[in-house]
Amino acid sequence: xxxxxxxxxxxxxxxxxxxxxxxxxxxxxxxxxxxxxxxxxxxxxxxxxxxxxxxxxxxxxxxxxxxxxxxxxxxxxxxxxxxxxxxxxxxxxxxxxxxxxxxxxxxxxxxxxxxxxxxxxxxxxxxxxxxxxxxxxxxxxxxxxxxxxxxxxxxxxxxxxxxxxxxxxxxxxxxxxxxxxxxxxxxxxxxxxxxxxxxxxxxxxxxxxxxxxxxxxxxxxxxxxxxxxxxxxxxxxxxxxxxxxxxxxxxxxxxxxxxxxxxxxxxxxxxxxxxxxxxxxxxxxxxxxxxxxxxxxxxxxxxxxxxxxxxxxxxxxxxxxxxxxxxx
Numbered sequence: 001x002x003x004x005x006x007x008x009x010x011x012x013x014x015x016x017x018x019x020x021x022x023x024x025x026x027x028x029x030x031x032x033x034x035x036x037x038x039x040x041x042x043x044x045x046x047x048x049x050x051x052x053x054x055x056x057x058x059x060x061x062x063x064x065x066x067x068x069x070x071x072x073x074x075x076x077x078x079x080x081x082x083x084x085x086x087x088x089x090x091x092x093x094x095x096x097x098x099x100x101x102x103x104x105x106x107x108x109x110x111x112x113x114x115x116x117x118x119x120x121x122x123x124x125x126x127x128x129x130x131x132x133x134x135x136x137x138x139x140x141x142x143x144x145x146x147x148x149x150x151x152x153x154x155x156x157x158x159x160x161x162x163x164x165x166x167x168x169x170x171x172x173x174x175x176x177x178x179x180x181x182x183x184x185x186x187x188x189x190x191x192x193x194x195x196x197x198x199x200x201x202x203x204x205x206x207x208x209x210x211x212x213x214x215x216x217x218x219x220x221x222x223x224x225x226x227x228x229x230x231x232x233x234x235x236x237x238x239x240x241x242x243x244x245x246x247x248x249x250x251x252x253x254x255x256x257x258x259x260x261x262x263x264x265x266x267x268x269x270x271x272x273x274x275x276x277x278x279x280x281x282x283x284x285x286x287x288x289x290x291x292x293x294x295x296x297x298x299x300x301x302x303x304x305x306x307x308x309x310x311x312x313x314x315x316x317x318x319x320x321x322x323x324x325x326x327x328x
Contacts, residue, residue, distance in 0.1 A: 014092045015223040018230070024124045026091060026230065032098035036062055040070045046105045049149070050096075053141055057121055059134050061141070062095045064108035064115040069153050078155035079114040080323055082107060082195075083138060085167030085174075086117065087303050089200065089227030090131060095119040099306035100164075106309065107162075110316045111323065114154050116142065120170070123231035128243045131166075135174035136182065143189045157190040158327060162319070165275075165303055166227075168199030172246065179257040192326040193264040195319060198302055199279055202228065203245035204238045207277035216274050219302045224274060246282055255289055264292040266322040268315060270300035294322050 019027040036048040047067050053059040069077055084107070086093055086100040093100060095117040108115040120134040142150055142159075163171035175194045178186065202210070202224055214221035228239050240248055252258075265286050269279035276297070286293045296318040305312035 013218060015089065015219055015227070018091070018223065018226050020124075020230075026124065028092065031093070033094065033096045034098050034101040035096075040067055042067075044105070046109045048101075048105070051145075051147060053119070053134070053137055057134065057137075058119075059121060059137065060095070060119045061138060062101070062104070062117045062119070063147075063149055064104050064117070065149055065153055066109055066112055075152050077153070078158075079112060079153050080158040080160065080327075081142065081154050081156065082111070082113050082115045082160045082162050082319075083135075083142075083171075084115055084117040085120065085131075085135065085161075085163035085170040087163075087165030087167050087198075087200070087306065088122075089223070090123045090128065090166045090169075090231035091227050092122070099303075099309075102309055103164075103305055103312060106312055106316060107319070111320050113323075114149070123227075127233055128231050129173070129233075131170050132173045132177065135161075135170050136177055139174070139178065139182075139186055139189060143186050156188050159189055159191050160193050160195055160323065160326075161191060162195040162197070163199070164197045164306070166200040166231075168196035169201060169243070171196055172199065173243065175263070176252050176254040176258060179261045179263075180254040181257070183261065191261070191263060193266065193322065195266045195268075195322065196279070196282070197268045197305075197315060198270065198273055198275060199267065199282060200224075200275065201244065201246055201278040201282060202239055202275065203247070203278075204240045207281070209277040210274045213272070213274040216272070216302070219274055221274060247285060251285065251289065259290055264294065264322070264326050266294040266296065266318060268296040268318065270298055270302070270304060272299065272301040275302065294318070294325070 036050045038049045048064045050062050104115045104117050118138050120131040161171040171194050228244050267283035269276040283293050283295050
């Protein structure tokens with residue numbers, strides 16, 4: 001099959017030349033950030049607000065809801081909850097980055113859902129499992145918070161963990177932790193499924209797509225490797241680590257716990273993404289383990305919905321179908 005070319009967005013790509021500094025940090029250039037929009041009288045169909053999660057860790061949450069649920073004063077309607085984890089290789093971007101904020105608005109508006117986007121700690125300043133710990137902090141927060149929006153409008157029995165790229169990795173590992181026993185402590189929060197969008201998985205052995213697309217304009221192989229070098233625990237010898245390679249030693253020791261929860265999983269990928277074979281292999285791996293797995297694979301490049309918002313329609317549609325399938 002002839003290789004396809006895709007129009008790349010014009011933006012300053014931080015992945016191509018990652019500059020390390022002394023003190024276990026990197027150069028992060030300024031990027032467009034957005035303010036929350038909590039004005040119900042504005043033109044946006046979605047409103048949002050920021051709340052602190054852990055001030056010591058400098059973690060916080062941006063909550064999105066369809067504006068109509070506030071303006072209609074309908075306290076009886078309860079929204080499914082999507083906990084969202086943004087992309088950026090564990091080392092770049094934020095919950096209020098322009099692209100991720102716009103995507104979360106689209107999720108909340110098109111799905112009629114409450115979306116809670118996590119500002120997690122970045123590597124290398126805070127290496128894994130810090131982001132997984134932050135994800136768990138977020139889940140414990142929605143269990144106990146007295147936040148007005150969560151108390152009034154959320155259906156805590158209908159929660160999904162959704163992540164893009166490294167966020168898909170976070171969603172998976174947070175899910176494993178919940179399945180391993182935290183689900184008991186999180187009641188009444190009940191997770192229904194995981195949505196792993198172009199998940200950031202890799203290992204020591206290269207896949208065909210990694211080799212074929214090693215010089216990808218957006219996410220070349222050297223950047224994939226570098227960001228795992230910066231995010232995996234210090235002293236890690238290679239990328240065959242449980243945090244980066246979900247197939248290692250036949251999968252996590254908590255996979256049986258995840259299976260026992262009866263959750264479903266949606267896995268997505270695109271042909272122009274070096275990580276696509278790992279996504280396909282992961283989806284097949286989940287099926288082999290007996291987990292009901294939904295798949296969405298098509299054309300495009302890594303994180304296309306973040307840079308070309310019009311391309312997010314298929315992903316949002318698949319997510320809507322997935323939520324319907326898990327609630328029926």
